Amino acid sequence: MSIQRFDYLIVGGGAAGAVLAARLSERSSFNVALLEAGPDTPPGEEPADILDAYPIVAYFNRSYHWQDLGVYLDTPKNADTPPRRYEQAKVMGGGTSINGQFAFRGLPSDFASWEERGAKGWGWDEVLPYYRKLETDLDFGKSPLHGDSGPMPLRRIPRAKWSPFGEAAAQALEAQGVPDIGDHNGDPVDGFFPMTTNNNVDGERVSTARAYLTKEVRARKNLTIMPLTEVTSLRFDGQRAIGVKARRNGQEILLDAGEVIVCAGALQSPTLLHKAGIGNASQLRASGVEVLADRPGVGLNLQDHPMVAFAGYLPKRSRLPKSQRRHIQMGYRYSSDIANTPGGDMFMLASNRAAWHPIGRQLASILVCVNRPFSTGEITLERRNGELKSNINFRQLSDERDLKRLEDGMHRLWRLVNHPSMKGVVERVFPATFSDRVRKLGAVTNQNWLITFMGSMVMDLGDFPRKMMIENVIAPNQDAAQMMQSNNALRDWIIDNACGSWHASGTCRIGDPDDKYAVVDSSCRVIGVEGLRVVDASIMPSVISGNTMLTTVMAGEKIADAIKAAA
Incomplete structure (x- = not known):
């Protein structure tokens, strides 16, 4: 079997992988390969649901997901409790091709915390140039805080064009003295703002696949893009990574590399390291894996942004116009002031549409999430039925501060939806859950459309049938009112119904090489081995105060420059 060899072999074509492939191949002397387990989305051939500014259709398209990926959000109550399905992208562009398209930077305080935990060179002054490098900000242009020539366009819907529900929420916040801060990516203070999205002037999604893997980039002779190629293991010669084993078109292939860069995400990257023998030595031995490097931090420090929400019925005059695809237009960052929590630790957003289907058009939701959580989970490797499998547990409310902040957040939401500005805009408010039933109805099928169409007809008949439909x-x-009057009922509901934000991070964190729980150094090289890096959301010492996509793109830009500077 002939084995292809590359200077740099990138595993995963997502938020960081596509960036690294484009930037490293700028240097003609580098021979670069990008491997993506999912399908490609070449320029001009992107599926309509991926391009759509309304992201929920692509998000629920299972053909873009890793199948049968299950996680626990907390410690299972009994041994028979099944894991929950977890939607993780398996498509070129990764999560940037199916996510909510929110382009949020971390706060300066996030990166100060990173540095305190050993991520030298990742302070705000060091990361800001790469946030600027990746973007073309269509509203703020070139400035000390923004860029105007990067691959990824960013834009906002101005307040004058917000839908009634978002505007009513803004008015309720203003009545409480909350300011409109305008640019949440440039101003780290609390306040509400228009949401920044990675959409172009035509309102289409711009994933990293679209922004970075352009026709011109793909034409480079030193770049090989291999979609539908799933890496099954890393290959080593002693302590040095020398390539990967992968599955492509039903065949096993071997690829050699001067350096392997794993960009598979915070759930898949630690699994690849575990299977290679990099992780907690005693756990690896217990699973029958030969230890290559004892790094007990691999798989620890798993974080996400836990969230809860209310939803309510929108009268016809309050609904999102069919011509307006962007359904979330405003957000609100605030400080909980709960003891031992940082500023800007919470986030709310008002959504003008709950789903793609007819009932979804009738419902608004307003959610609150913990922007800076303290709960951490872990990913461990175990052998089940003779196969090595990952056990993923977020333990998302294991730190009492996170639970208290969601309780406080629900009270804030309740005051907001009952503010006079909301009168006539939203009705019949109820606690919203992301249940398996909701997930199944989220799939785009003719049957789901018909079911929800019939339900929507009932909802519009009048208040009594609407009440019956919602309550039954x-x-x-x-x-909702009864739950909000009982602290115990509220706490129990949050514990049972809080979900994550699909921002898995932290499982291969940056740190000082002398820190036994650090996995990669400040250049994202895996500590204890050679020729191997990890660059994705897993490197975050703590999850940033916002959606993780833009920071992962920034990390790709930063490490690409570091590699080129050291070559």
């Missing part, structure tokens, strides 16, 4: 079908046994 949409949110059975969920009395």
